[in-house]
Amino acid sequence: MDFWAELGESPVNSPSILDDRFDQIFPSPLRKFSLIFWTPVTIAAQASQLLVDRRGTRVLDIGSGVGKFCLVAAALTDGYFTGIEQRKDLVKAAKDAVAKHRFTNIQIIHGDVTEHSFSEYDAFYLFNPFEAYVFKRSRMNGALPVFVNLYLKCVKHVAAELVRKSIGTRVVTYAGCAHEVPNCYDCQLSTFGERLKLWVKVREATPHDGQFGRARRSPHIATNRSFGTLGKSPMENAGSLQRT
Numbered sequence: 001m002d003f004w005a006e007l008g009e010s011p012v013n014s015p016s017i018l019d020d021r022f023d024q025i026f027p028s029p030l031r032k033f034s035l036i037f038w039t040p041v042t043i044a045a046q047a048s049q050l051l052v053d054r055r056g057t058r059v060l061d062i063g064s065g066v067g068k069f070c071l072v073a074a075a076l077t078d079g080y081f082t083g084i085e086q087r088k089d090l091v092k093a094a095k096d097a098v099a100k101h102r103f104t105n106i107q108i109i110h111g112d113v114t115e116h117s118f119s120e121y122d123a124f125y126l127f128n129p130f131e132a133y134v135f136k137r138s139r140m141n142g143a144l145p146v147f148v149n150l151y152l153k154c155v156k157h158v159a160a161e162l163v164r165k166s167i168g169t170r171v172v173t174y175a176g177c178a179h180e181v182p183n184c185y186d187c188q189l190s191t192f193g194e195r196l197k198l199w200v201k202v203r204e205a206t207p208h209d210g211q212f213g214r215a216r217r218s219p220h221i222a223t224n225r226s227f228g229t230l231g232k233s234p235m236e237n238a239g240s241l242q243r244t
């Protein structure tokens with residue numbers, strides 16, 4: 001059976017195509033990052049089901065890497081997926097995969113999410129996109145600086161954009177602290193050892209909600225030093241879960 005048909009026909013809870021096989025899509029130098037940096041197929045399958053609640057739901061993958069989430073999600077749902085990624089090499093790998101496998105419901109944008117408006121999207125996916133700014137061990141290579149203020153800039157932008165969305169907007173986070181998700185969103189489902197979460201906007205925001213996502217519930221976010229005391233990063237914890 002064709003690769004994508006096999007993926008599409010397998011149960012969402014246990015896709016028949018596992019990560020080692022799926023990752024053959026990507027150039028070999030990038031495959032080694034999969035365990036830590038790209039969403040596992042099982043998680044992407046679940047996340048896409050949570051995000052797409054009707055045909056044509058427009059989902060933004062914030063920091064899309066090689067496009068692994070978008071590819072799995074586009075194969076399994078009727079949603080339309082846009083990935084935005086700042087690294088050129090990852091964008092090229094994602095675009096090549098989209099073209100090679102003839103996906104018409106995926107768009108990959110090369111850009112910085114802090115310069116991107118969320119007005120065109122209905123739902124949002126985040127696999128810890130900004131952790132690399134604050135956890136050295138979460139970096140793919142030395143290309144990204146470790147700056148708390150860059151992290152804060154990204155988190156604040158995402159939070160401010162999410163605040164503007166209408167009630168009922170869905171956000172799925174995987175493996176992060178979800179600092180980007182404002183307090184006007186409630187966590188309505190938590191699965192995979194509390195790493196995969198569905199957040200839904202349940203009320204209009206107060207003036208504080210756009211300031212910094214869930215900062216009030218996450219006091220350790222204040223300084224660079226405090227990041228250094230957290231031990232394993234959320235991304236590393238996610239990596240240890242992936243191949244089950």
Ligand SMILES: C[S@@+](CC[C@H](N)C(=O)[O-])C[C@H]1O[C@@H](n2cnc3c(N)ncnc32)[C@H](O)[C@@H]1O
Binds near residue numbers: 084085086090128129
């Ligand atoms: C952990 S990877 C997740 C990849 C993909 N979403 C997936 O789940 O397979 C996070 C990605 O976010 C990207 N990223 C970080 N900050 C960004 C920004 N400001 N704008 C665009 N992409 C960003 C990183 O380069 C990295 O490729």
